[in-house]
């Protein structure tokens with residue numbers, strides 16, 4: 001009788017237990033299913049942008065891409081293509097201005113192939129011209145205007161969304177280079193622990209930018225010491241909710257090609273015959289210079305001199321020390337109307353933090369094997385390497401590096417000496433803070449240069465304020481919810497079992 005009396009009670013408890021178990025399993029499955037489907041990557045919505053860097057020595061076309069929904073995050077825009085335009089930079093078309101635009105056709109075609117055709121129309125294309133065009137504008141304004149309208153016509157005919165072709169200022173070039181490298185290094189938006197570390201150690205949060213082109217060079221860095229000494233060198237940015245006080249200067253005619261022209265113009269002042277022994281070229285190297293056009297260049301015109309010959313024959317001497325002394329005269333340190341100067345009476349606050357050195361700084365140092373990271377070489381090692389490179393006879397250099405363009409190869413000795421002179425004599429880097437300079441070609445897949453910063457700015461992709469963000473990412477939120485629910489269900493089940501100990505679980509029955 002007793003046994004038959006407990007049977008219905010036990011079976012009803014079991015039913016309840018079964019239902020509860022079933023419901024909890026269902027809830028867990030539902031939670032997991034929601035978490036998985038919600039977190040499934042959405043179909044990628046990619047946007048593209050094109051920037052043409054019309055430099056003095058050549059033009060490069062860059063294609064960038066980024067996920068549309070993450071536009072305002074830092075470090076999401078990536079370079080996916082670079083195309084080097086054949087021939088000279090656009091300023092080299094001053095005698096055939098109508099050919100400047102068509103020279104870009106091949107790279108525009110390449111961009112058309114990289115970007116899906118459905119997106120061509122919405123893809124912005126910008127062209128920024130730098131120091132080569134600044135010089136042409138000074139020398140021949142109408143030729144510069146014609147070159148710009150020729151490139152504009154070509155870009156308007158391309159299937160992209162043309163946003164302008166203009167000569168950017170040296171200040172913009174410096175600023176956008178600085179924005180590019182700090183964006184790519186992820187220095188603007190800092191994650192929690194990095195923020196904390198920076199506030200504790202007061203480490204420099206951004207990296208300075210050193211850009212060496214063919215016709216100009218830029219130096220840009222955050223400086224705490226900026227007073228109102230030289231307003232034209234000051235920039236203020238508010239990026240991702242932080243203020244930056246930035247010093248920048250662009251030296252026109254101090255890119256490596258124009259620096260060489262300046263040096264030769266100086267040499268021509270004292271030359272006694274039509275041949276010149278040049279310590280900055282390798283022994284056995286010869287080059288002929290046409291005097292007729294030489295002084296038309298705004299970088300040399302102030303040294304204009306009537307000479308009894310039309311061509312200058314240069315012969316290399318391969319003497320690094322003499323070359324350095326020769327180059328040093330390009331940096332006038334005699335007057336400074338400010339508390340401190342770089343050269344030519346230009347304000348320079350004390351150097352601060354790390355520097356990323358790119359463009360020709362990188363090309364030259366990379367060729368000379370002097371870019372070693374993460375431990376930069378000591379300055380005396382760098383100097384001795386360049387010294388011994390300069391001492392090598394031209395025939396030997398040519399044979400050893402037969403795959404390198406002769407124009408580049410013949411000038412690496414001069415360029416190495418010029419870079420050291422610019423950094424040591426010009427900006428006064430020393431043996432100690434030399435280690436703060438990092439020679440960079442690319443950061444991730446993107447080239448270091450001003451173009452990315454230019455596009456980020458013109459497409460409003462760098463917000464002034466930090467975008468409001470929930471503390472957890474969507475994935476972590478769902479994961480945490482699932483975990484909490486599981487814990488909750490288990491606790492409830494456990495509590496229920498503890499307090500209503502069903503008979504089936506009691507000792508002796510189970």
Ligand SMILES: Nc1ccn([C@@H]2O[C@H](COP(=O)(O)OP(=O)(O)OP(=O)(O)O)[C@@H](O)[C@H]2O)c(=O)n1
Pocket residue numbers: 054055056057058089130131132212213214215216217255256257359360363364408
């Ligand atoms: N592998 C390379 C590539 C380039 N160069 C040289 O580097 C210099 C500068 O190149 P770049 O930074 O591209 O200058 P541009 O942008 O053309 O000039 P600017 O910025 O002054 O307008 C040029 O003299 C070029 O001959 C080099 O020595 N080795």
Ligand SMILES: [Ca+2]
Pocket residue numbers: 055056130212213214359
């Ligand atoms: Ca450049």
